[in-house]
Amino acid sequence: MKKLIFFDKNSIYIFLFVFFSVLYLVFEEPKESIFLILSVCVLIIIIKDREKILKETPFYYLIFVFVLSYLISILFISTRGYSMNLSTTGRSKEVEGKAVLLVYEGEPEMYSFQKIITNINKNGTIKSKMLSPFVLYEYKRYYQRLGKSDYRKNTMEIGSELQTFLSEGFKVYLSYMYDTTYVEEALINIANDGYKDVIIVPVFLTDGQNLSILKSRIEKMKLFKLNIEVKYIEPLWNSEAMVTSYESIIEQHINKDNIGSTGIILVGEGQIGYEKDKNLKAAREDSMFRNRIKSKLLNYLSIDENKIKAGWFKYIEPDYVDSLNALLDYSIGEIIIIYTKPSVTNIENTIISRSIASKVDIPEGVKVIIIDGFLHDLLFINELKNRIEFTNLQKWE
DSSP: OOOOGGGSHHHHHHHHHHHHHHHHHHOOTTHHHHHHHHHHHHHHHHHHTHHHHHHHSOHHHHHHHHHHHHHHHHHHHHTTSOOOOOOOOOOOOOOSSEEEEEEEOOOOSSOOHHHHHHHHHHHOOHHHHHTHHHHHHHHHHHHHHHOSOOHHHHHHHHHHHHHHHSOTTEEEEEEESSSSSBHHHHHHHHHHHTOOEEEEEEOOSSSSHHHHHHHHHHHHTOGGGGTOEEEEOOOSTTOHHHHHHHHHHHHHTSOGGGGGGEEEEEEEOOOTTTTSGGGHHHHHHHHHHHHHHHHHHHHHHOOOGGGEEEEESSSSSSBHHHHHHHHTTSOOSEEEEEEOOTTOOHHHHHHHHHHHHHHOOOOTTOEEEEEOOOOOSHHHHHHHHHHHHHHHHSOOO
């Protein structure tokens, strides 16, 4: 009779190799090096005894142990995520006025295993959950290149400026989908402060996957039990002010003396499901938004229409790399790339930069400029203010 799987020496070797390898992928230094050394030591033992292992244990059984060890490792790291504090104080006194919850996607200042695994568990697909160690490893490497993200600082400035623009009776709270303070935590803070009416302000361009995830997470909180009513401002894709903001940002980086040799790539977000019927609306909204930016550039800067390309960040073709290669077929001296997403993160800009550097052979003499598409100008702040005040005018239950 065969020994139980976890009491078989060969099975234990495989389990330890897989387990230590997964921990190496997800943890930072010094733990990263410790688990790398441990996994390599176990691998050396496996390689040294490979003939004996294969002789004593059927190959299909080894595969089974390997897969099971990987699943156990995923289960282990998935239980080590960030724990939200969603306890209410039971405060009975109501506060006059409205709470405004500004929602960004969010990005930790430094690599955070706990937060990223929490985000995968809460919002990821089955595929991303199964591949979570490699997703975490990729994020870790991006942070190593980026250093420290200033995303939180930038969004805090937006929240502060929005508060000064709004009329009396509104209090702005800042929250994130993928960082602390999480949306759920912010809503509990609002409830504990005594507010009953909340205007949700997602800084999302389209009515796509991100907005669906946000609404789903808020609905699961069953805020009606706390006597809280929420309203959402509309997605921002139809904002003329934001079109003007992006036109202004791009214009600042264009050499007016040599506009004829300038090319521009407008990068759209490309969320999960954009190729499916339920999210085609969001894809069209994103495309229409960028087309309006393109029209403004054509009208005000007289750039050759063929030298303004559109591409997608992910999930849909053509992507920005394809658009860049197409643009290089023209006589170009300078190429400006901007991700037209008002909440674009530092990591996303880093991904664009690294991807272009590794995938595109830039001819000598061609300069590529990647502009940060994060919006923080007064036009954008005023647009949020107007939408908040308009939403507040709609009838509350």
